[in-house]
Amino acid sequence: MNLDYIEVAKFIGKDKLNTAYLQRAAYFEGAEKYYFDRCRKIEVWHYEKRNQIALKGSLPYWLNGHNYYSSLTDWKEGLDYLQGCLNVNLYAGIVNCFEFGTIQEIPFLEAAFLRNHVKMKGMESRQYQKGNVITGKEFISACFKVKLYDAARNIKNKLEKPIKEELARLFGWDKGKHYIKLENHYMKPEAYFKGNIYLNELLSPIFQNQLMNELLSTYQSIMKTGNFHLPEKKGDINAGTLPLLILKELESIYTFRTEDLLKAKLKEIPEEILSPADRKARMKTIKDNLKKISNAGKSEYDITELLQERIQHCMGNGADRCTPFIWEEKGEEILSKYHESGT
Amino acid sequence: MNNRFIESCHFPLLYERKPETKSSFYQKAGIRGILPARISWGINSICKDSNKLKGKINEINAQYKKAEEGLYKMLNRGKIHTSIWGLPEFPEFYGYGILDERFNVYDLLILYSGNNCSSSIEIHLFRGMGKPEFLEDAFNYCRNIINKKPPQGL
Numbered sequence: 001m002n003l004d005y006i007e008v009a010k011f012i013g014k015d016k017l018n019t020a021y022l023q024r025a026a027y028f029e030g031a032e033k034y035y036f037d038r039c040r041k042i043e044v045w046h047y048e049k050r051n052q053i054a055l056k057g058s059l060p061y062w063l064n065g066h067n068y069y070s071s072l073t074d075w076k077e078g079l080d081y082l083q084g085c086l087n088v089n090l091y092a093g094i095v096n097c098f099e100f101g102t103i104q105e106i107p108f109l110e111a112a113f114l115r116n117h118v119k120m121k122g123m124e125s126r127q128y129q130k131g132n133v134i135t136g137k138e139f140i141s142a143c144f145k146v147k148l149y150d151a152a153r154n155i156k157n158k159l160e161k162p163i164k165e166e167l168a169r170l171f172g173w174d175k176g177k178h179y180i181k182l183e184n185h186y187m188k189p190e191a192y193f194k195g196n197i198y199l200n201e202l203l204s205p206i207f208q209n210q211l212m213n214e215l216l217s218t219y220q221s222i223m224k225t226g227n228f229h230l231p232e233k234k235g236d237i238n239a240g241t242l243p244l245l246i247l248k249e250l251e252s253i254y255t256f257r258t259e260d261l262l263k264a265k266l267k268e269i270p271e272e273i274l275s276p277a278d279r280k281a282r283m284k285t286i287k288d289n290l291k292k293i294s295n296a297g298k299s300e301y302d303i304t305e306l307l308q309e310r311i312q313h314c315m316g317n318g319a320d321r322c323t324p325f326i327w328e329e330k331g332e333e334i335l336s337k338y339h340e341s342g343t
Numbered sequence: 344m345n346n347r348f349i350e351s352c353h354f355p356l357l358y359e360r361k362p363e364t365k366s367s368f369y370q371k372a373g374i375r376g377i378l379p380a381r382i383s384w385g386i387n388s389i390c391k392d393s394n395k396l397k398g399k400i401n402e403i404n405a406q407y408k409k410a411e412e413g414l415y416k417m418l419n420r421g422k423i424h425t426s427i428w429g430l431p432e433f434p435e436f437y438g439y440g441i442l443d444e445r446f447n448v449y450d451l452l453i454l455y456s457g458n459n460c461s462s463s464i465e466i467h468l469f470r471g472m473g474k475p476e477f478l479e480d481a482f483n484y485c486r487n488i489i490n491k492k493p494p495q496g497l
Contacts (some may be wrong), residue, residue, distance in 0.1 A: 018447045021471055038351040063348050077344050077476075085471040087447055163347075 001102040001212050001314055002060065002070050004183065008199055009054045010093035017046055017053055018087040036082070039065035044086065053088060054096070065163050068103055068155070069171060075203060091200040094190075098202065100211045101183030102310065103151045106303055110150040110178050111135075116226040116301040117148055119253055120218075139222065143188035146218050151181035182307075184215055212311045219307055224299035225249035231292040240289045248293055262286055344477065349484045354468040358382060360461070368464060377414045377468060379405040379423060384460065400438050401427040401460075403452070418446045427454060433482045435489065437464070441473035449473035453485050 022034035022044055034044040042057030060070035063078040083090045106113055111134050119125055120139035128136035128149070136149030155164065156175060167173035189197045201207055228248045231237055247258040266279045274282070356373035360366075366385040370378070382405040407413045407421040415423055425440035437454040451473040455465040467488075469481045 020446075020448050039347050064345055065347050074345070078348075080474075080476060081344070081471055084449060084474055166347075 001100070001208075001215065001310065002067075003075065003202070003211075004060055004067050004099040004101060005058045005185075006098040007054060007056045007096040008090060008093040009052055009096055010088055010090060011050075011052050012088055013051065015087060017044075018085065019046075021085040036062070036085070038062050053086070055082075055090065055093070066155075066159055066167065068167050068173065072203060072205075072208070079199070091198070091203075093199050095197045095199055095202050096189070097185075097187050098189065099183050099185050100215060101147075101181055102215065102307070103179050103181050104303060104306055104310070106178045106180055106306070108178065108301060110152060110180055113178075113180055113301050113303075114148060114150065116224050116299060117222050118225055118250075119223040120146060120221060121223070143186070143191045145185035145187060146222065147181075147183045147185060148222075149181050151179040152177070154181070155179070182215065182219055184211070184218055209315060212314060216304070216307050216311055220304055223253045224302055225253070226299040226301040227296050229294045229296050229300075231294075236292045238289070240285065241292055244286070244289050245293050248290075248295075259287075259290070344480045346484060346487075349469065349472075349480060352470045352472055353484070354470070355488075356466045356468060357463065358466060359463045360384075371463075373466075376412045378466065379407045379411060379413060379421075381405060382423070384464070398428050399426045400429050403427065403440060415442060415448070418443055418448065425452060427452075430478070430482065432479075433486065436482065436485065439478070439482075442468075444473070451478070451481055453481060455485065455489060 019034065022036055024032065025035050025043075026033040030047060030049050032046045032048070034046065035041045036044055040058070040061040042055060042059070042062045045054040045056065046052075047054070058067055059075060059078050060067040063074055064070055079090055114127075114134040114137050117137060123139040123141045123146070126138040126140065127134060128138075130153075134150075135153060136147065138148075139146045152175070155167065155173065159167075164173070164175070168175075173179075186192050225246075226249065228245050230245060231241065244258065247261070250256075251258060263283065266274070266283060269279070354374055354377055356378060357371045358368035359371045360368050366383050368382050368384050370380045382403050384401065384403060386399075386402045387404065403423065403425050405423040407416045407423075413421075423442065425442050427438040427440045429438045430436065435455070437456050437460055439454065440452045442448060442450045442452060449471055451469040453467040453469070454460070455467065456463060467481075467485050469477070472478075472481045
């Protein structure tokens with residue numbers, strides 16, 4: 001679990017920004033945009049009138065060439081280097097926006113996982129697709145966003161071969177397995193946390209723990225489908241069972257009762273078309289089909305347990321050693337349980 | 344610091360001494376337009392003995408030609424100067440220098456030579472790493488390079 005994209009602003013007072021390491025990219029009225037290029041580029045903006053600089057970009061990408069994982073030590077080293085080059089104390093800068101998230105191995109297809117994460121209360125939902133395949137979902141409010149996306153696809157398409165090899169060597173990334181990225185985007189941290197957040201605060205272990213717990217609780221508040229199981233026998237899965245299964249799954253999200261909706265719909269059909277006896281017979285078939293569907297209580301696509309295990313591991317070892325390893329810890333056990341149960 | 348990041352800061356340059364000269368080295372390999380094509384090797388200035396200068400083993404001085412472009416051309420009217428210091432923890436390297444603290448630039452130069460700098464010098468330049476906290480990482484990175492390949496195969 002780690003920080004990713006960040007925007008930090010800092011008033012530079014009487015100090016002078018050192019531009020020796022920067023490439024000038026553009027000039028706007030009152031603002032100059034520079035790039036600082038290392039493994040990837042980050043943007044450095046200089047607002048001359050305000051005497052302020054702003055740093056925008058993903059530090060993990062800039063430092064490591066990927067955002068699979070970056071430790072707090074990586075961040076500290078990167079920032080030390082950066083502030084040495086820019087001649088600005090970035091730790092005292094105000095954080096204007098940041099992302100905190102994790103890449104998690106999952107025991108099901110990414111698209112199936114995303115399809116079964118449907119909604120968050122009070123937040124607008126957005127879905128990203130490539131053709132017919134879902135590649136990401138976002139749940140957005142005014143100052144906060146939760147994002148889920150297919151990380152395996154990103155790694156395969158965006159990263160160069162040597163980096164992929166490094167991920168496999170260091171973190172056990174396997175192109176045959178499934179990975180999703182879960183992120184909390186704090187778009188206005190000062191509103192969300194009710195006060196300015198400074199970079200040194202953000203990097204403190206207490207704040208990191210808070211962000212981890214918040215990541216888990218936001219994940220838990222995503223409404224999921226997949227809590228109803230299909231019948232095990234082929235004979236019990238007829239064309240009528242499948243739509244009922246979907247309706248049942250949507251019940252908790254949209255607060256309705258499938259039986260009531262269907263009953264009402266049957267009543268709407270004129271008696272000339274369906275006689276009371278016909279209605280009764282159809283309702284009986286529907287009820288028989290509903291009996292074949294069982295409620296597992298929790299969505300089979302819910303990865304709360306895996307995330308909890310990761311957080312415990314991170315907190316136990318200190319956030320700095322919180323690597324995305326799961327094969328050596330309980331995560332492996334949890335994943336194997338899914339495989340055994342055939343999901 | 345990870346190797347990929349260090350690699351992105353790293354510019355290897357090879358200089359060879361011009362025959363029949365004592366201290367004139369010319370660039371033979373590596374990206375042009377970083378240091379001047381010609382550098383002067385050796386302590387030419389006369390300094391008083393002081394504790395501060397203990398450990399200083401050599402100097403690089405150079406000046407960009409009028410038509411020559413270079414990374415440090417704007418710093419000191421095109422003049423380059425750095426002292427070279429030894430680092431006993433990494434005895435296989437000749438030493439290191441920093442360009443140019445006077446102008447808020449902290450670029451580290453690590454010098455390696457298979458012939459004690461008598462005929463050629465490899466200059467490994469690391470942008471922004473001329474600070475004590477990055478010294479060891481940069482030297483270790485160079486050590487790995489040197490151990491993996493023949494020294495002058497830039």
